[in-house]
Amino acid sequence: MSSASGLDGGGPDAQDAATSAxxxxxxxxxxxxxxxxxxxxxxxxxxxxxxxxxxxxxGMPAG
Structure with missing residues (x-):
């Protein structure tokens, strides 16, 4: 999961949509x-x- 989708809680679905866009x-x-x-x-x-x-x-959150 990207750091952005990890921060906003969108998870894999949000990352897939962002990747497609x-x-x-x-x-x-x-x-x-x-x-x-x-x-x-x-x-x-x-x-x-x-x-x-x-x-x-x-680029991913630590912890």
Missing amino acids: CENELRTWLADPLTARSLEQLATTLARRRGTREDARV
Whole structure:
């Protein structure tokens, strides 16, 4: 769970909604300059980075 959804008590549902909204915004802004393959690669990279950050608990509340 991200630190933001942990703070507001929204939990996984709120995080899923926020992730979807963020991905839609990125798609809106990046669809023209990037090819479909580049968008897929970007999404994969961002997901991998997010997972690494969550595994390391970076940006998450302590305790």
